[in-house]
Amino acid sequence: MTTRVAPEPFTHALQAVEPPKPANPLRRFFANAWTIRAISLLVVLTIWYVVGQQMPYVLSDPIAIAIEATEIFVPDILPAFGETLRGLAVGMAISVLVGVPVGLIMSQSHVAEVALAPYVYAISATPRITLIPVLVLWLGISFEMRVGIVFLGAVFPILLNVYLGGKQVDRGLLDVGRAFKAPQWKIYTGIRLRGSLPYLFSGLRLGLAQGLVGVVLAEVATSAGGIGNLITFYSRFFRIDAMFVAIVLLGLVAVLITTIMARFDAALKEPWNSKLLRARPFRTTGSATKEVAA
Numbered sequence: 392m393t394t395r396v397a398p399e400p401f402t403h404a405l406q407a408v409e410p411p412k413p414a415n416p417l418r419r420f421f422a423n424a425w426t427i428r429a430i431s432l433l434v435v436l437t438i439w440y441v442v443g444q445q446m447p448y449v450l451s452d453p454i455a456i457a458i459e460a461t462e463i464f465v466p467d468i469l470p471a472f473g474e475t476l477r478g479l480a481v482g483m484a485i486s487v488l489v490g491v492p493v494g495l496i497m498s499q500s501h502v503a504e505v506a507l508a509p510y511v512y513a514i515s516a517t518p519r520i521t522l523i524p525v526l527v528l529w530l531g532i533s534f535e536m537r538v539g540i541v542f543l544g545a546v547f548p549i550l551l552n553v554y555l556g557g558k559q560v561d562r563g564l565l566d567v568g569r570a571f572k573a574p575q576w577k578i579y580t581g582i583r584l585r586g587s588l589p590y591l592f593s594g595l596r597l598g599l600a601q602g603l604v605g606v607v608l609a610e611v612a613t614s615a616g617g618i619g620n621l622i623t624f625y626s627r628f629f630r631i632d633a634m635f636v637a638i639v640l641l642g643l644v645a646v647l648i649t650t651i652m653a654r655f656d657a658a659l660k661e662p663w664n665s666k667l668l669r670a671r672p673f674r675t676t677g678s679a680t681k682e683v684a685a
Contacts, residue, residue, distance in 0.1 A: 459632035482541025490549030498557025515547035544605035545598030552594030556587030
């Protein structure tokens with residue numbers, strides 16, 4: 392004789408789930424990314440101020456640097472930094488015009504890959520500072536020398552990333568393009584270049600960083616004008632406050648460039664995150680995707 396077990400009430404299986412309790416506002420405030428950054432900045436500035444007060448002729452302090460910035464930023468720092476940025480912009484433009492097509496050609500042509508790869512890897516592995524004397528001999532202590540050092544620092548990250556991106560393009564898309572008899576230039580621009588865009592922006596980020604470092608090193612080593620030469624001038628006469636104004640400005644510009652490139656990179660990889668990234672520019676792509684999914 393079988394005994395039938397009475398099923399549990401359906402309402403027992405669908406028990407009401409209590410809504411999550413709202414997070415503590417104070418905890419949510421201190422967990423915010425901007426709050427954490429503000430607190431860390433305050434801690435760093437406080438430590439810097441205390442140590443700088445003890446060593447004014449070595450480190451200076453943030454207040455003294457800010458006061459000095461109000462006096463020298465417009466007449467001295469801004470023109471010198473404009474020269475540096477001008478060389479950086481021209482060098483980056485030439486690097487993109489050279490690195491992108493050469494990288495795409497290397498990704499498709501086996502002959503070009505075998506012929507150019509040894510030279511690309513050899514020159515990209517050479518420290519840029521060792522090439523400064525060669526550029527001085529070839530181009531002189533001039534604006535062209537700054538452009539040359541930026542080009543040598545930026546072109547190889549762009550070229551290698553585009554080359555790797557072209558290798559990762561879906562072969563099915565290439566076969567479809569060839570099946571529909573798409574012109575070769577259309578395959579390059581519409582399939583290979585678009586598929587390499589995330590790699591291209593990674594190369595641009597690396598190239599901008601290396602180009603900025605290279606142009607400042609060249610200006611410091613050759614006294615060719617620009618912000619690097621100004622830093623050398625201030626250090627020679629022990630103007631520590633003024634020297635740190637230029638150094639802090641370089642750091643801020645580097646952070647700004649990296650943030651802008653990260654926005655473009657993430658927006659191209661996942662276009663639906665563009666609005667979210669405008670609100671949270673320092674969020675990583677993975678965390679932004681989780682927030683969108685939530």
